[in-house]
Amino acid sequence: MGYVKLVFLMLFSFLCQLAFCSSLSHLCLKDQALALLQFKQMFPIDAYSKLLSWNKSIDCCSWNGVHCNEATGQVIELNLTRCGLRGKFHSNSSLFKLSNLKRLDLSENDFSGLLISPKFGELSSLTHLDLSYSSFTGLIPAEISRLSKLHLLRIKSSSDSLRFRPHNFELLLKNLTQLRELNLDSVNISSTIPLNFSSYLTTLHLADTQLYGMLPESVFHLSNLEFLDLRHNPKLTVRFPTTKWNSSASFMELYLYSVNATGRIPESFGHLTSLRTLELYSCSLSESIPKSLWNLTNIEDLNLGDNHLEGPISDFFRFGKLRWLSLGNNNFDGQLEFLSFNRSWTQLEFLDFPSNSLTGPIPSNVSGMQNLQWVRLSTNHLNGTIPSWIFSLPSLTDLDLSDNHFSGKILEFKSQTLFSVSVKQNQLEGPIPKSLLNQSELYYLLLSHNNLSGQIASTICNLTKLLVLDLGSNNLEGTIPLCLGEMSRLLILDLSNNSLSGTINTNFSIGNRFIVIKLDGNKLEGKVPQSLINCTDLEVVDLGNNELSDTFPKWLRALPYLKILRLRSNKFFGPIKDSSTYKFAQIRIIDLSSNGFTGDLPVNLFENFEAMKIISEKSGTRKYVADMSFFYYTNSFIVTTKGLDLELPRVLTTNIIIDLSRNRFEGNIPSIIADLVGLRTLNLSHNRLEGHIPASLHQLYVLESLDLSSNKIIGEIPQQLASLKSLEVLNLSHNHLVGCIPKGKQFDTFENSSYQGNDGLRGLPLSKDCGGDEGVPQATTPSGLDQEEEEEGDSSIISWQAVLMGYGCGLVIGLSIIYIMLSTQYPAWFSRMDVQLEHKIVTRMKRYKKRN
Structure with missing residues (x-):
């Protein structure tokens, strides 16, 4: 019995000590709590803020977003992302008293117009610092580069309001040798990319940062690199390694669109067997796709759009894990036959081949794509009917087959989640499918430039989220549904070039958002509806080529x-x-x-x-x-x-x-x-x-x-x-x-x-001579000086002998004329003729003498 009591006392003592130690380890230090409460007082706090739980009567280590060291009670982590913080954040903030902070996240708050304080550089224990999307502005202080223990640095911006001083970006990379992740998206760096990167780097985001010059090839050889994003740096030149990349075993995501990577895709890409995402959009790439690319069997997202790539589209079926395939705005040709024998694309969601030179019909015997949501094949040379399997896709949201040569009818859609449908500029016929008029999520409906017939059903007004309704250039008839003017979200209404008749009785309601209304090229009668004055956002009104009388x-x-x-x-x-x-x-x-x-x-x-x-x-x-x-x-x-x-x-x-x-x-x-x-x-x-x-x-x-x-x-x-x-x-x-x-x-x-x-x-170009070299009327005098000026340019080469010869000939002709005129009894006419002729000859002789 005594032995049992002894064991019980020892156990009780141990539990008490454990409870006492545990309570001590979670007790927030007073100076830490005070600093946090002072920080809280700097900002207005809304009803959803994490900071509502910050109360001095509660242990600060249990406050939302606060994490303490269990042994010392020091605050080592603050996660204040999306806390609704807005207002002043100056260098005297009590936050900088928390010298043991290791992780600090202030992302997605609103410190509009404020500079990033140099005092952040004094938080020397930081391993994670996230200031993203918090509306800081101005220069990023050089003191940030003192945080040599950083594993993660995120200062991405939603604009280019943040920037580095010259050489500070290089200083940052030189000093932060422990970095695993660096994210400076949309920060104005305006620099070349230095050679010195942390060898531990796994993730590098430098999109839209005004980088220029040549990307060092050493970036591709960082042995731990998994993610590289250099999008939207058009002045940055990228030359891919021609041999195996040192990072090829770990590389999983590569985003390089809108950079200058002129040339072909090198064979070395075939070594990136772990690659899941490859986006080389708008990189000025040319020639055909290398065969080595088919080795990327783990690829899920592939975007090679807006380049100059060429050749047939045939071997992409090898990518069995694809979710996103975008090859638009290239020079690919051939047919889409590979779709018919592909059975592995069960995960494909996005099929995007617009603006190429694809020909032939879309295969009809396609299966296994039940997850397909986006089908974009516009601006090609595709023909035939639109296969039924497309209309049967249960999750289809976006269909764009515009600007092709499709014929036949638009079938009924199975999907109830359509967001956008565009089949304009084809040769489709028949009525507008009823299933299109019952889509609660449809924003865009473009069926123009076809041969569609029938009437526009009033049920079209059930499309309450519709922004664009383009039914122009078809064979639609009947009247315009009155309810169209009450579609409160519609921006564009184009019913032009049909056979619509009757009056425009549509009542455009107050508060509508119409920007474009085109009803031209129909048979509409009557007056222009005065309710158009309720369309206060209107920029275009086209009622031409109708029979309106007003x-x-x-x-x-x-x-x-x-x-x-x-x-x-x-x-x-x-x-x-x-x-x-x-x-x-x-x-x-x-x-x-x-x-x-x-x-x-x-x-x-x-x-x-x-x-x-x-x-x-x-x-x-x-x-x-x-x-x-x-x-x-x-x-x-x-x-x-x-x-x-x-x-x-x-x-x-x-x-x-x-x-x-x-x-x-x-x-x-x-x-x-x-x-x-x-x-x-x-x-x-x-x-x-x-x-x-x-x-x-x-x-x-x-x-x-x-x-x-x-x-x-x-x-x-x-x-x-x-x-x-x-x-x-x-x-x-x-x-x-x-x-x-x-x-x-x-x-x-x-x-x-x-x-x-x-x-x-x-005057020219008419055959009637205007007179004068300048093309303007010349004054006509009784002496006939208009003819004299016309010949003046040649007078300097007329010799005295030529003048005498002309005078002699003129005398003979003149005597003949005298005889004729006297015999026909026209002395007045003759008298005027004689005076003018004599005046002209005498004037020319005088001018010749003066010039010689």
Whole structure:
């Protein structure tokens, strides 16, 4: 019994001591708790912050995000990622009192506009430091390179607001010899890549860092390297090793797109047998894919898009673990037959071959791809029907077969998770599948430029998330569903070039988001719906080529962003009355041609075309009106310019056009048009305009096409128009113009058709001689000096003897004429002839004497 008591006492004593020691080991030191509480007070704390649990009545080692050394009670780890911290973070922060910190994560907070404090360099025990996506700005302090124990350093940014001083990046790599992971994505390094890297490095992120020069080959020979990301450094040149890489056994992910790796893919890639991800997008690679690449049997993600690679697509079936295969924007050719005998791609999710030269049909006997979500084969030469297995994919989200030669019908889709469907620019027929109109997640539906028929069902309005509806250039008929105007998220509505009829009864609701509305090329009647003024984001309105009958919808002036207004070829009528309330400040293209507008040209309308009063400066990148390419849609328009109907697949912001032709406008051409200096095309032809051509039009410096034909314009062509260096097409035909055609510059290139139908015009290229070398009218005097000036250039070589001979011959001819005239009794006519002839001969003789 005594033995049992002794054992019990010993056990009790041990448990008490263990409990006492345990309580001591988790007791947070006061100075550590105080420092953390002072740090907390620097920031406003929201209801979801980890810092809500920081309370002095609780052991700080149990606070959220805080981890202590169990033996000493020192705080050694702070994980404050996504804590909603925002505000000041200065060098006197109490955080820097935690000198034993080994891990510090402040990522994804908001320290907007603040510098990274040099005091971070005093936390000498740090092995992990993460300051990513916390909106720090300015220079990264050189003191960071003092943290020689770092295993992980992440300072990736969402912009280029962070940067290194010259040589500080090199200093960082030189001192941090223990690094395993370095992530500086989107930091402005603007440097070459030094040779010295930690031999322990496994992960290197340097995407979008303005690196330049040659990538040292030694990077590929880091023996522990598993992950390398150098994306979006177009000034960085990469030369791959031609022999086996030292890191080949460990390399698993390689991201090198948008760098300069000109040349072919080397055979050495075949040694990277552990590689799971290979992205060489937009690297200027050429030639065929080397056979050694088929050794990468562990590859899961392969992206070789936007290069110059060529050859048939055939052997990719060897990659049995593929999830992502992207080969778009290359020169691959051949057919897709390999899909039919591939049975190993059970994991494939992304099949992306757009913009190549693939031919033939898509094989119909394909199976084993039930996980396929994205199928993109656009802009090839594929034909035949779309195989049923594509419509049967249960998880399909994105289908793009546009710009091919597919025929047949669009079958019903099995998937209920469609996000985007584009089969535009094919020869598909039949009705719109009902399954497409019941997709709750569909954002993009593009079926244009096919031969689809039938009506547009009102159930299309069930697509409540739809952003783009493009059904243009088909054979659809019936009326426009009234509910379309109530689709609150729709940005683009294109029903152009169909056979839709009836009135536009659509009620566009307040708060809609429409940017483009194109209903042109149908059989629509009635008036323009005034509810369009609720579309306050509208940039494009195209109602051309219909049978609309209305006065000019001047209330459209309420649309602040309207850039293109096209009402051509309808039955609009009446005057466009002057009104001080006209705005249209952003208009770049206004086409009211082929209607019945009357009255004077609208001066006040022109006065408010503010966007036309600016000549766009040339820049390195082209800008487009209502550029919707982000939404898989481009604004194409037919405009009459340079005498031709041209289809513009996209409208540049510099395509500034006014077309008021084929109406019944009267009066003069207002000189205020000269203020629209950005004009490229001005077409006022086939109206009833009178008066003169304003000389001020010479201020339209960038004008490329001017058509004033088939009017009643009088007077001369202003000589000032000869200064229009950009003018390529001029049509002034069928007016009442007189005088001489200006000469020089562009006017020397115009043909007879530019002036025909103006009986009073003279000069080149017309056959009527204008007289004078300068192409301007010469004064005619009774002495006939116009003929004299024409021959003046040759007078210096006429000898005195030649003059006498001419005089003698003239005397004989003159006597003959005298006889004839006297015999026919025309003395007055003869008298004038004689005086002029004598005056000319005497004048030439005097000039000859003076010159000799």
